[in-house]
Amino acid sequence: MAENSLSAQNVPVAQGKAAEQVTTKMTARDVSVFYGAKQALKNVSIDVTQENVVAFIGPSGCGKSTFLRCLNRMNDTVDSARVTGEIKLEGEDIYAGSMDVVQLRARVGMVFQKPNPFPKSIYENIAYGPKIHGLAKSKADLDNIVEGSLRRAGLWDEAKDRLQESGTALSGGQQQRLCIARAIAVDPEVILMDEPCSALDPIATAKIEELIDELRGKYGIVIVTHNMQQAARVSQKTAFFHLGTMVEYGDTSTIFTNPVESRTKDYITGRYG
C-alpha cells in the first residue's frame, strides 16, 4: 500500500534486498467520490511514481475510471460529483483554490479509450498545446517539440512526410499514438490512460504497450484496462477495485500469481459472480 512506498523512501536499505528507490509524482490519500448521495469511491490511497506503471483493474462500475478522473479533476465537469480526501501533484494540492485546472491537465495528461485527435493537421495536433501554454519561443522550437513528441510516441517515421495531413486520416493505432504524442508535447508529469487499446487491433496494441514501457521512468503512468493480460504486461503495480473500494494493491507479479484477497483471485481467474 501507500505506506510501503513511503517507508521505502525513508529506509535506505531493506533487509535482504535493496529498497525500491522511487520518485513519487502524485499521492492520493483517502479519496472518496460521491455522485449526489451515492458514494462511487471509498477512501482510496495510492502513490503514482515515475518508475512504476500502475494498472487499475476491476469490473465495470467498480470506481477505477472515477478514481482516474480525480487525478486531473476531470470529475469537475460532472455537476453532481463531489470529491473528498487529498490528491497532491509534486506536493501541491490539486483541489486547492489556487490550482489552475487547465495547467493541471497539461501536467497530468490523459489518453482516452477512443482516439480523439483534433480535426486539424498532425502538426497542429501536437503544436496546439505547447502554443497555448507558451512552451515554444520560436517556430524552430515548436518544430523541435513536434518532432521530439512524435519520436517519443513512436510515430515520427510514419508521420514525418505527412505532417500537414489531417490527424483523423491516420489509422486507429496511429491516432492513439498521436494522442499520446499530444499529451507528451506539453511535458507532463503524469499520463493517465483510460483503456487506451480497447479500440485497437493486436499489433497497434503491442505498439502502445511498447510505448508505455519506453515512457516509464520519464512520466508517472496510470492505465485503466479491462484486459488482464495487458495489465500484467505493461504495469509494475496493480490495483484491483471492486464496488468503489480498492481491494488490493501490490506488485503486478504478485497480484497475478498469488493475490492476497479472495475477491482479487476470483476476479482475475474468471470466477467473479
Added chain:
Amino acid sequence: MAETTAHTVKSFDDDIAQLRSLISEMGGLCEAQIVGAIDALSDRNADAALAIVGNDRRIDALETEVEALAVRIIALRAPLADDLREIVAALKIAAVLERIGDYAKNIAKRASALAQTTRIQPVVIVPEMARIVATMVKDVLDAFVDRDPALAVEVWERDQRVDDYYNSLFRSLLTFMMENPQHITPSTHVLFVAKNLERIGDHATNVAEMVHFSVTGQYIIDRPKSDDTALYTSGA
C-alpha cells in the same frame, strides 16, 4: 481444504477437472506398480516382475497427455493465480510421477534377478517400506486433487519414516554381506530396491511441496535430509 468457486466459463473447469483426473490416474498406476513390483519381489515371481516392467509405458503415455493438456490450457485460457499455480504444478507432478514409475520398473527388474538368488532375511523390511511409500504417493495425489495442503504437509512429514527404514536396512545389509560373501549379490540387489523406494519417498515429498505451493501460494520450509548413509565409512 481450499474453497473453489466455479469459473464463469464452465469449460475451463472441465479442462482442470480433466487435468486432475489424468494426474490421479498416473498416481494410481504408480501406486499399483510399486505394490506389484514388491509383490513380485516377495513372491520371487519373475513373470509378474516382467509384466510390471511392461506396464511402465502406460505411465509414460499419460505424462505426454498431461503435458499436452497443460500446454493447451496455458495457451487457450491464460490461467492466473491459483489456476496458474495448479497447472504448473500438474506439469511438474506428471514429470515426477513418470520418474516414480521408472523406479518401480527398476525394482521389478531387480525382483527378476533376485528370484534367481538365495533368499536373504533383511528382505522382510522391504514390503513394509514399500507400503509406506505407495501410500505416500496415493495420499499426496489425493491432496492434489482435493486441494488439501494439510494432507500434503502430513505426507511430507511421513518421509522421515522411509529414511529411517532405509538407514536401518542399509546397516543390516552391510552386516549381512560381511558375514557371508554369498549374500553380496542378493544384498546388493535389495539395497538398490531400498534405495529406489527411498527415492520414491523423496519424490512424493517434492510433490507434497508442489501441492502445498499450488494451493496456498506458500512454500513449506525445508526439511533436513535424513538419509545419512552417505556418511557411513565403516562396517564395524
